[in-house]
Amino acid sequence: MKVRFFALLTCLFLCQVAALAAKGVVRGTVTNGTKGGGSVEGLEVELWTHATPSKKPLATAQTDKAGRFELRNIPLSDKGVYEVRVNYGDVTYTSDPVVLDAKTPTATAPVTVYDPSTDASRLVVVMHHIRLMGIHEGALQVGERMIILNVADSHTGGRTFMGERGDGGRRKVLRLSLPQGAQNVVVKEERGAAMMGTHTEESPLELGEDNYVEMLPILPTPLEALHSDSPGGIKARTVAYTYELQPRGGMYDLSRSLDYRTFTFAVLTKDPTLPLQAPLLKDGGAMPINNQTWHIYQAERLEPGINLEIKVKGKDISVSEQGMAWVMAILIFAACIVGVMIGTRVRRGSEPASRREPVPTTTKSVSKSASKRAARHVSLEEERESLVQEIAALDDQYEAGEISEEEYQRERKAKKHRLVELTKKLQKTAS
Numbered sequence: 001m002k003v004r005f006f007a008l009l010t011c012l013f014l015c016q017v018a019a020l021a022a023k024g025v026v027r028g029t030v031t032n033g034t035k036g037g038g039s040v041e042g043l044e045v046e047l048w049t050h051a052t053p054s055k056k057p058l059a060t061a062q063t064d065k066a067g068r069f070e071l072r073n074i075p076l077s078d079k080g081v082y083e084v085r086v087n088y089g090d091v092t093y094t095s096d097p098v099v100l101d102a103k104t105p106t107a108t109a110p111v112t113v114y115d116p117s118t119d120a121s122r123l124v125v126v127m128h129h130i131r132l133m134g135i136h137e138g139a140l141q142v143g144e145r146m147i148i149l150n151v152a153d154s155h156t157g158g159r160t161f162m163g164e165r166g167d168g169g170r171r172k173v174l175r176l177s178l179p180q181g182a183q184n185v186v187v188k189e190e191r192g193a194a195m196m197g198t199h200t201e202e203s204p205l206e207l208g209e210d211n212y213v214e215m216l217p218i219l220p221t222p223l224e225a226l227h228s229d230s231p232g233g234i235k236a237r238t239v240a241y242t243y244e245l246q247p248r249g250g251m252y253d254l255s256r257s258l259d260y261r262t263f264t265f266a267v268l269t270k271d272p273t274l275p276l277q278a279p280l281l282k283d284g285g286a287m288p289i290n291n292q293t294w295h296i297y298q299a300e301r302l303e304p305g306i307n308l309e310i311k312v313k314g315k316d317i318s319v320s321e322q323g324m325a326w327v328m329a330i331l332i333f334a335a336c337i338v339g340v341m342i343g344t345r346v347r348r349g350s351e352p353a354s355r356r357e358p359v360p361t362t363t364k365s366v367s368k369s370a371s372k373r374a375a376r377h378v379s380l381e382e383e384r385e386s387l388v389q390e391i392a393a394l395d396d397q398y399e400a401g402e403i404s405e406e407e408y409q410r411e412r413k414a415k416k417h418r419l420v421e422l423t424k425k426l427q428k429t430a431s
Contacts, residue, residue, distance in 0.1 A: 024074035024100040026059075026107050030067040030086050033220070034115040035157040040067035043086050045111075047071045050083045050097040050388055058082070076102050081388055081419070088113040090171075091160055091217050097388055099420050114220060117159035123174075123218070124149050125262040126236070130254065132269045132312065139183070139244040140252040140312065148174070148237040148260070150218040158220025166213075174214035174239070179254045181245055185212065188240040212241060247314045251277075254310040258302055266298040267310060275313035280306075384422040391415050 026047055030040045041064065046057035059071040063086075071084070080100035086093050095109035131143040152158025163173035178185065185207055207213075219235040245252045258265075267281060276297060284296035302308075391412060398408040 023072065024076045024080070024105045024107070026071040026074065026082065026084065026098060026100065026109050028069055028084060028095065028109040028111060030063050030069065030088075030111045030113060032067075032088075032114065033112045033157050034159055035155070037115040037157070038089070040088070040113065041065045043067075043088060045069040045071065046085045047074065047082055048085055050081045057085075074100060076100065076105060081391060082107075082109075084109040084111055086111050086113060089116040089160070090162070091116065097384070097419070099416055101416075104420075114158055114160040116162045116217075118162055118164055119159075120161070120163075120260065122151050122159075122220075123161060123260045124151055125258075125260050125265075127264050127266075128262050129264075129266040129268060130310070132267065133242075135314070136244075139246055140314075141242065141244060142179075142182075142254065143240070143242045145240040146176070146238070148218065148239065150220045150235070150237075152220035152222045154223055158222060160220065161218040163217075170215060171217070172213045172215065173217055174237070175259060176212045176214070176239065177256045177259055178211055178243065179245060179256055181248070181253070182243040183246070185241055185243045187212065188242070212239075214239065250314055252312040252314060254312065256308055256310075258304055258306050258308060260304050262302040262304075264298060264300055265302055265308070266296050268297075269295050271295065277311040277313075278309060280308055281310070384419060387415055387419045387422070391419070 028045075030043055030045070032038060032040050043063045045061045045063060047059040048057055059074050061069045061071050063069045074080075074082075081097050082100055083097050084095040091113070093111050093113045095111045098107040098109045100107050126147045126149055128144070128146045131145070133141040133143055135141070150158070150161045161173060163171045163175075166172045187207075214237075216237070218237050221235045245254065254267075265281070266284070267276065267278065269276075270293070278297055280302075281297040281299050284298045287294045287296055299308075394403075394408065394412055394415070397403050398405075403411075
């Protein structure tokens with residue numbers, strides 16, 4: 001009996017030692033996406049937790065001549081969602097999140113870096129819309145949203161747009177003009193830097209009296225990604241903010257000079273009789289959304305520096321929050337449709353005729369493909385990021401004793417399984 005008892009203790013002890021000794025491995029390759037770009041040899045590679053960033057890297061390594069790396073001796077647990085970070089050209093690039101635990105002790109996490117650029121001519125605002133959200137205590141409530149691409153041509157492979165250094169040495173990547181007199185500017189949280197393939201510990205924005213400045217670098221979107229039907233490759237920057245305007249001389253003045261080349265610019269209101277003064281905007285007519293009728297005034301293919309006069313006479317133009325969600329979704333979808341047309345226009349305006357690639361003869365079919373591909377990409381990326389946050393919240397609930405062990409294990413297993421599926425899909429289509 002004693003022999004069996006000690007044998008059992010020994011077995012349990014050895015199993016515990018084996019579990020403690022189990023270590024994970026993350027392998028990958030750092031690739032420079034800029035053709036003819038700098039070397040990726042000798043770069044410092046770090047492993048960090050993804051959903052709830054750790055205070056220091058869990059493992060480090062250096063790339064070899066071919067950019068390969070291997071991160072070893074990673075402690076395994078049931079909460080292993082990680083990301084790889086690599087600093088190159090003053091930008092910290094990140095991999096897609098990877099899952100690492102006792103059942104999947106190895107993972108692959110490739111990272112693509114790019115040489116830096118300060119050439120703003122490759123930036124294109126796919127969509128810029130202004131939402132007139134009503135008048136409160138005499139102030140016009142305004143919301144603005146933009147989708148911006150750093151379009152790369154096939155000959156260079158693209159560069160990360162860094163902007164120019166400002167006071168204090170910080171780079172000012174995007175400088176977006178605000179209407180004169182804009183007050184109570186609130187920047188909305190959009191897709192984070194991690195979803196853009198970069199990471200920063202600093203504040204990503206700065207507000208001035210007449211402008212809003214973004215500090216986050218913008219990765220390039222290859223032209224091939226706009227033409228492809230797979231959901232990987234598009235690196236769109238979404239910027240959104242709200243503010244208030246007081247009337248001057250009985251008018252709310254939203255006039256501004258455009259900062260970047262803009263494909264679609266629109267002002268939206270529910271009131272078709274809105275007294276709007278905007279000579280360069282055309283009446284786009286009514287759009288039925290969520291059993292309500294919206295009116296759109298828009299312009300296309302606007303060059304940077306152009307002055308847009310937009311003035312609204314003071315009257316009630318209230319807008320429902322639910323309706324605006326539909327407007328934003330439809331406009332984003334419309335922006336995806338014209339994405340490939342923008343890429344073609346940028347390329348053809350900046351390259352010699354002998355090097356220009358042929359424009360597709362069937363623009364309509366290419367646009368449909370681009371819109372479907374972009375919609376799938378955004379959907380998968382957002383679902384994956386949401387799952388990572390849900391897993392982290394589930395871990396917190398379990399540690400706080402709010403849910404049972406059985407419920408925790410069941411929900412976490414299902415969420416992690418879906419996370420692995422999504423990550424594999426995005427890695428496959430982006431390769």
